[in-house]
Amino acid sequence: MHRSRVYALLIDAPEPEVDRAAAFWSAALGVSARPVPAEPHFTDLHEAVPGLVTAVQAVDDAPRFHLDIESDDVAAETARLVALGATEVSRWLECRTLRAPGGHLVCVVPVASPPEVFTAQARTWP
Template identity: 70%
Template sequence: MHRSRVYALLIDTPAPEADQAATFWAAALGATARPLPSEEQFISLHGALPGVIAAVQAVDDSPRFHLDIETDDVEAEVARLVALGAVQVSQWQECRTLRAPGGHLLCVLPVETDRETFEDEAKTWP
């Protein structure tokens, strides 16, 4: 058995437009835009979605939304999602990027939230 939960909603935006997109989404969602100094491609949208991290991510690709799913067993969660029809498209460190049926991207990563939040909110999978 393993556990997983939605960790973040990322608003992927072409890099030259990321600051403008963060300003827009912060105002639209009543959030505060905060650059993440340790990860320059992300601008956090603090307070946008209760219980879920929201951020603008500067990318060298088309604009889109994607979900990050955190789990206590990356291999098991990837296998579960692949069995449901997703296809793994890349891997970066421990993070796996998958494409779901319909074309949407999602990332599977090790637990990022504090252990108490994860234990309270994660779903258990066989």
Template identity: 65%
Template sequence: MTHRSRLSTILIDTPAAEAPAAATFWSQALGAPTQSPPDEPQFTGLRDALPDLVLAVQAVDDQPRYHVDIETDDVDAETARLVALGAVEVNRWLECRILRAPGGHLLCVIPLHSDPATFTRLSREWP
């Protein structure tokens, strides 16, 4: 059975106390208006900063860093594919899997959330 995935999101992880200032900075630096989803207040989206990708500031209880999200139509299959490539699953949050890639960078495998036409156009199919 095949599945599809794509790089969908780049997150600027920022300590929670500094997240509003970081969101303002990146909004002004990139000329991208902010947008916060009402049900996920830890995220501040930077609308239209990157074509076909989400760029957002995420308030975290950790060190500043960047991480990426890979969206997929099969979280289990994509997680297994990335683990086979050398990633290690380190945690889960809701339906998302948090992995550490070789080199130490974090990434999340998330369920499909973008526009279906965008996902179909930009995703790759995996065996």
């Protein structure tokens, strides 16, 4: 058994547009945009979606939205989603990027939220 939950909503913006995108989304959603010093390709949109990390991410690809799903067993969650029809696109460190049916990206990442949040909100899978 393993557990997982939706952890983050990422607004992917091409690198040259990331500052404008962060300014737009922070104004549109009425929240502050804060650079993440430890991860300079992210700009946090603090409390934009309560309960989820919401951020603008600089990418060298097309603009899009994607979800991060955190799991206490990345391999098992990846296998579960692949069995549901996703295909694995890439791996980076412990993270897996998948393409869901319909073409949307979803990343499976190790648990990043506080333990009490993960325990309270994660679903358990066989």
